Amino acid sequence: MAANEPESTQSKPAAISRRSFLFMVGTALNVVAATLLAIPVIRYVFSSFRRNVASQSWIKLGALDNFPENQTRLATYRNPYTRPWDGTTAEIPCWVRRLTGEKFQVFAINCTHLGCPVRWFEESHLFMCPCHGGAYYDDGSQASGPPPRRLYEYEYKIEQRQLWVRGGQLPTLSEPL
Amino acid sequence: MLRQIAIWIDDRLHLSKLFDSTAGHTVPANAGSWFYVFGSGTLTCFILQIVTGICLAFVYVPSADEAFTSLEYLNYDQPLGWYLRALHFWGSNFMVSIMAIHMTQVFLFGAFKYPRELTWISGCVLLLLTLGMAFTGQIMRFDQDAYWGLGIGAAIMGRMPFIGPNVVHLLLGGPIIAGETLSRFFTLHVFVIPGLLIALISLHLRLVLAKGINEYPVPGQEVKRESYAEEYEALLKKEGVPFYPKAIDKDLVFSSLVMLGILACAAYFGPKGPRGIPNPTYIDTVRAAFYFPHGRKKSPAPAGRCFGCDICVSHIGKLDSSGDLRSVVAAHGGLERHSHAGAICARACAAGIAGRARAAGKAVPELSQPGR
Numbered sequence: 001m002a003a004n005e006p007e008s009t010q011s012k013p014a015a016i017s018r019r020s021f022l023f024m025v026g027t028a029l030n031v032v033a034a035t036l037l038a039i040p041v042i043r044y045v046f047s048s049f050r051r052n053v054a055s056q057s058w059i060k061l062g063a064l065d066n067f068p069e070n071q072t073r074l075a076t077y078r079n080p081y082t083r084p085w086d087g088t089t090a091e092i093p094c095w096v097r098r099l100t101g102e103k104f105q106v107f108a109i110n111c112t113h114l115g116c117p118v119r120w121f122e123e124s125h126l127f128m129c130p131c132h133g134g135a136y137y138d139d140g141s142q143a144s145g146p147p148p149r150r151l152y153e154y155e156y157k158i159e160q161r162q163l164w165v166r167g168g169q170l171p172t173l174s175e176p177l
Numbered sequence: 178m179l180r181q182i183a184i185w186i187d188d189r190l191h192l193s194k195l196f197d198s199t200a201g202h203t204v205p206a207n208a209g210s211w212f213y214v215f216g217s218g219t220l221t222c223f224i225l226q227i228v229t230g231i232c233l234a235f236v237y238v239p240s241a242d243e244a245f246t247s248l249e250y251l252n253y254d255q256p257l258g259w260y261l262r263a264l265h266f267w268g269s270n271f272m273v274s275i276m277a278i279h280m281t282q283v284f285l286f287g288a289f290k291y292p293r294e295l296t297w298i299s300g301c302v303l304l305l306l307t308l309g310m311a312f313t314g315q316i317m318r319f320d321q322d323a324y325w326g327l328g329i330g331a332a333i334m335g336r337m338p339f340i341g342p343n344v345v346h347l348l349l350g351g352p353i354i355a356g357e358t359l360s361r362f363f364t365l366h367v368f369v370i371p372g373l374l375i376a377l378i379s380l381h382l383r384l385v386l387a388k389g390i391n392e393y394p395v396p397g398q399e400v401k402r403e404s405y406a407e408e409y410e411a412l413l414k415k416e417g418v419p420f421y422p423k424a425i426d427k428d429l430v431f432s433s434l435v436m437l438g439i440l441a442c443a444a445y446f447g448p449k450g451p452r453g454i455p456n457p458t459y460i461d462t463v464r465a466a467f468y469f470p471h472g473r474k475k476s477p478a479p480a481g482r483c484f485g486c487d488i489c490v491s492h493i494g495k496l497d498s499s500g501d502l503r504s505v506v507a508a509h510g511g512l513e514r515h516s517h518a519g520a521i522c523a524r525a526c527a528a529g530i531a532g533r534a535r536a537a538g539k540a541v542p543e544l545s546q547p548g549r
Contacts (some may be wrong), residue, residue, distance in 0.1 A: 036410030043216035048357075050345045055352040076458045085243025088326065088456035090355065107458065117460040131329075170328060171353040172335030175342035 051073070055081050061096065061163045062102040072120050072138065080168040094154065094165065095120055095127070097138065104163065107140050108152035108171045127151065152177045202386055203417035209391040209424035212286065214431035215279035221432040222272035225439060229265040237317070240362035241356040244319035248451045263443035269311055271439050276307055288391040290400045298386040299377055306374050313366035319359055323455035327354055389413070535544070
């Protein structure tokens with residue numbers, strides 16, 4: 001065994017031994033492998049962190065005749081950002097207020113305070129939120145309570161006497177529709 | 178013979194040494210007080226939650242479509258499924274309460290001072306993780322409360338400056354609540370946060386053993402960093418007793434009372450919901466609007482137990498404008514069509530419908546009930 005000792009370690013005492021070189025190689029390889037593993041894992045977990053603006057799409061809400069003038073009605077649509085196993089969770093409601101002719105206001109169901117579903121009351125012409133008592137007038141502006149802004153409104157269009165809205169996103173204060 | 182087996186095992190596992198350094202470690206004699214039992218009480222709750230959680234995970238399906246159905250199956254068809262659900266629900270209530278009491282006791286006794294600062298800090302992180310478990314756990318119920326509660330959580334997260342919208346998308350697994358959201362919360366609740374909890378609890382316990390249980394505080398006696406270590410060692414020498422068997426008695430009693438309390442609450446109050454199919458278009462949610470005259474009242478259930486699942490409301494629809502549920506129920510073939518585990522559930526449904534009709538001031542429908 002003594003004959004196998006390389007002469008380099010005897011002649012240059014400050015040189016790296018084979019053991020420590022192998023250690024460094026092993027560490028470097030592990031760093032490379034860990035990085036190659038971390039990149040796809042982190043991209044997978046945080047894939048939704050970077051917002052995809054194209055997640056919104058045009059959704060058909062129904063024929064114009066379904067929404068009589070000067071009335072506010074509940075309409076529902078199937079969430080375009082859906083998974084095959086969503087079931088009834090993918091049915092999203094919204095409040096459609098038709099003014100006159102082709103002028104509409106389509107409000108999101110979420111209260112602007114914390115997101116609970118607001119309810120329309122024909123008797124008092126108010127949207128009221130059951131969670132903390134927020135109230136909005138029939139045009140969506142704040143009437144009372146904790147909501148900090150008016151109701152979120154969908155962008156809409158009329159095509160061939162059908163009402164379409166641009167949706168697919170949960171509206172929040174920092175990212176309204 | 179048994180002794181030889183024990184010695185054989187101990188030679189290989191070193192169990193007696195492990196025992197001496199953990200359960201048998203020395204504590205000051207005055208630390209055997211009732212005030213010190215809350216830490217082990219919290220641990221008892223945690224172990225109970227893991228056991229009941231595993232049992233529930235055998236049946237629960239974490240899919241947006243199937244979660245409600247699997248919970249109904251657990252409630253009505255799985256033998257003792259309702260009891261396991263109730264244990265898990267009440268276990269979480271007890272855990273948060275006892276953890277809060279434990280934190281208060283540690284604070285009032287000054288046990289966070291030198292050299293136990295890291296124990297306190299790890300405990301604070303454990304507090305946040307436990308509350309995270311409570312939040313993610315209630316999403317598992319995936320009923321109307323859970324769905325809109327998710328929206329509320331997202332709205333709160335959305336208020337963070339700069340990264341608010343990104344955090345919302347991360348939390349929901351997308352731009353809106355969809356199937357991915359439930360899966361994400363399930364993973365957090367079953368894998369990520371429990372893993373962190375187990376790791377941190379191990380650290381927390383290791384620190385408790387390493388630094389020792391603090392002695393009962395004496396008013397006016399200050400903790401001096403320079404001399405504390407020797408004072409504590411001297412105290413242990415003078416009046417230290419092994420935790421097992423001398424100081425464990427009160428912990429044993431309290432932990433058993435906690436478990437019995439959870440068992441009793443679970444048996445008496447039953448599980449929570451699920452209340453209402455998580456269909457976002459059902460916006461007349463179960464929550465009572467406090468400023469309305471006819472809020473939701475607890476339905477009297479003389480014959481069966483109404484779990485408040487709201488299947489009667491969800492399936493059969495809102496009370497129709499005539500105020501009479503009879504026609505609506507009849508249109509759905511009456512209650513006989515639905516035979517979840519027989520007569521008990523049909524009676525519960527009838528009780529629930531009757532209660533809701535009464536609460537809303539409408540005529541109570543006569544509903545024929547199968548059997549009994």
